[in-house]
Structures are given as C-alpha cells and as structure tokens.
Amino acid sequence: MSDHDEAAAVRPLTLAWVRRHLEVGERIVRTEALHGGITAETRRLTVRRRDGDTRDLVLRTFVDVEHAEDRLNREADALTLLTGTGVPAPGLVAVDPTAARCEYPSLLMTHLAGRTVLDDEGLETRVPLLARQLVAIHALRPAQRPRKYVTLTTADTVVTPKGADAAAWAAAIDVIRRPAPPCEGRFLHRDFQPGNVLFEVPPPGPAGARITGVVDWAATSWGPTDLDVAHCSTNLALLHGPVWGLRFAEAYEEAGGVPAAATSERLYWRVRSGLAFAEEVTSVSQPWREAGRTELTTRTVEERLDAYVTALMDTLG
CATH class of the missing domain: 3.90.1200.10 (Aminoglycoside phosphotransferase (APH), C-terminal lobe)
Incomplete structure (x- = not known):
C-alpha cells in the first residue's frame, strides 16, 4: 500500500490537523488500527523524518462518544501532569476536544514501546x-x-x-x-x-x-x-x-x-x-x-x- 493510501485511513480533516503538529519535513507513511479499547478509535501513525528515520505517534478519536470533550480534556491534563513523574505515560502532542479542526474529538500523543499481555502465562x-x-x-x-x-x-x-x-x-x-x-x-x-x-x-x-x-x-x-x-x-x-x-x-x-x-x-x-x-x-x-x-x-x-x-x-x- 502506498504512503498516500495509508495516510488516507485517517479522516481528511483529522489528517490535516495531525500534519500541522509534525516537525518540518516529516510525513505520515503508515497507519495501523490498534485494537482492544471500547470507547475510542485508536491508530498508530508511523512518521518518516527528513533524515529517513521514523517515529510513531498515537491518535485517539472519539466517534459519537458521550462526554468526549470532558474525557479528552481530562486525558490531556493527566498526560501533562504525568510528564517527568516517573509514571510511564504517553507525552501529549496535541488535543482537539471539541472537534474544532477534526471530524471528531481527537488526541495525538507519543507512542510507547511494549504491548498489552492478557495471557495466563507469566x-x-x-x-x-x-x-x-x-x-x-x-x-x-x-x-x-x-x-x-x-x-x-x-x-x-x-x-x-x-x-x-x-x-x-x-x-x-x-x-x-x-x-x-x-x-x-x-x-x-x-x-x-x-x-x-x-x-x-x-x-x-x-x-x-x-x-x-x-x-x-x-x-x-x-x-x-x-x-x-x-x-x-x-x-x-x-x-x-x-x-x-x-x-x-x-x-x-x-x-x-x-x-x-x-x-x-x-x-x-x-x-x-x-x-x-x-x-x-x-x-x-x-x-x-x-x-x-x-x-x-x-x-x-x-x-x-x-x-x-x-x-x-x-x-x-
């Protein structure tokens, strides 16, 4: 799948909003749906830097979720608070809790390594x-x-x-x-x-x-x-x-x-x-x-x- 096709998986207004928060020369080259949540659509966005390296961001979008503005404001406040505390939480990149620039209320944050583990083993x-x-x-x-x-x-x-x-x-x-x-x-x-x-x-x-x-x-x-x-x-x-x-x-x-x-x-x-x-x-x-x-x-x-x-x-x- 081409870069354009992958990026198009994000809704157009939201994609434009995300791009405004990228660094100069960066572009989204891949999107991947992250499953497991109940209330939000969550995607990992792979961003290619100008030097060719990549980094990942996470986009959370609340589609027809009650009290989305409140929930996103609370999450943004929490991520800001947690910076530097030693609690391993994502870093806040941007938030649009009222969907002023996105199709739906959205939050953009850094991606953390690791995965959820739900197995009995361990x-x-x-x-x-x-x-x-x-x-x-x-x-x-x-x-x-x-x-x-x-x-x-x-x-x-x-x-x-x-x-x-x-x-x-x-x-x-x-x-x-x-x-x-x-x-x-x-x-x-x-x-x-x-x-x-x-x-x-x-x-x-x-x-x-x-x-x-x-x-x-x-x-x-x-x-x-x-x-x-x-x-x-x-x-x-x-x-x-x-x-x-x-x-x-x-x-x-x-x-x-x-x-x-x-x-x-x-x-x-x-x-x-x-x-x-x-x-x-x-x-x-x-x-x-x-x-x-x-x-x-x-x-x-x-x-x-x-x-x-x-x-x-x-x-x-």
Whole structure:
C-alpha cells in the first residue's frame, strides 16, 4: 500500500490537523488500527523524518462518544501532569476536544514501546508489577486535583447473571445500598487494568517482564484508592479466574498501597466494582476475545464474575 493510501485511513480533516503538529519535513507513511479499547478509535501513525528515520505517534478519536470533550480534556491534563513523574505515560502532542479542526474529538500523543499481555502465562510475575505501578500512581500529589470520582451502578441497576448464587448476590447488592464510606482521596487512573498497561517481555520469557507504559487516562479522578484496586481486581478475576482478583488486592498492600482500614469499606468498593461489571459483561469481554482470548465467552465471564462476587462475600462479608 502506498504512503498516500495509508495516510488516507485517517479522516481528511483529522489528517490535516495531525500534519500541522509534525516537525518540518516529516510525513505520515503508515497507519495501523490498534485494537482492544471500547470507547475510542485508536491508530498508530508511523512518521518518516527528513533524515529517513521514523517515529510513531498515537491518535485517539472519539466517534459519537458521550462526554468526549470532558474525557479528552481530562486525558490531556493527566498526560501533562504525568510528564517527568516517573509514571510511564504517553507525552501529549496535541488535543482537539471539541472537534474544532477534526471530524471528531481527537488526541495525538507519543507512542510507547511494549504491548498489552492478557495471557495466563507469566501472571505470577505481572501481578506484583501491576500492583507496584498502581501504588506509584496513587502516590502522585498533583497541584490541581482532577474531578471527584463518579460511580454509576446502583442497587437497582445491577443485572444478576443467569444461574448466579442468588443469596450471595442479594447480600452483595445490599452492601452497595449503604452510603459510600468516607475516604482520604488520592490520584486515580480509574481504568487501571491489564488492557491499559504495556509490557515488554524479553527472552527467555515472562520472568523478565517489565512495565513500559500505562495508557488511557481519560477517566482520571480523585477518590479512594480502593476504587482502582477494585477495578483492576475485577478485571483480573474475569480474565484469569477469581483467585487472581483476590490476589491483586493482597499484592497492592504488599507493594505499600494503603486501602481502607476497615474490612467493611474494602468490601464495599470491591463488591461495587464487581456488580458494575455485571451490566457490561458483553462489552468488556468482546475486546478480550478479539485479542486472542477466544475462550472468554460472555457466559464464561459471567460465571467467573459470579464466582468472584461470591468469593468476596465469603472472604470479606
């Protein structure tokens, strides 16, 4: 495919906007769709420099996404904040949150090395790395706090999976009928999970894995650390089995993370996260199957979610 054909994969107005943010003599020679996300179209753009070398950028475009302006502004602010902090995040190149110059709200950023790893192999190594990375994110103290966290799931909107443990789910739903526990807020990613973490896994195998990047900062918030812990725990439980959801919470504390002191408060956030996933099992599991985890059917993920919620009630309830 020619350079022109590759570049044309980006919408015309957006392509012109991107070109305005390239260095003199640079041109886009290749585009590649990056899969795995739910809300945004994401492309890697290969840019050839005047000296013949290349570099990569990443373009995120929100097509008919609710609150796109807010999400992109939050991501741009987060990427600016994270510069120089040691947290491996992309660098902001440009943002058009209102689609003033693009067809749709868009953000252009630097490309990070590494890839997402969703396989079971090497999980024993990756979970502590994920935990340590999340502790580092929660340690950030920005001069200006992002907006307060939002949770949308209520006791009345929970969708109990078919065949689930009715008693356990009823008890779990009762847990989130209570008011949210008070907390000392921290800087939150709000979608920290394996799909948003890049790893480099050099030979000879998983034991040498290291994190090279954390992406998708569009939901950055201020709130309890337990929210991020609970979200990642639920993702791990559905991807790899309930025991890994429980293990991640332990790894977070072992890495120096500080969750809520009271068991009842930890239960509240972890159950709330699990119940929230019940409303979106299909949308969550589809990208995993596209990434190669074809065995994670909607039914399989529902069964794992049921087992995880039941395990939470058994261990913390």
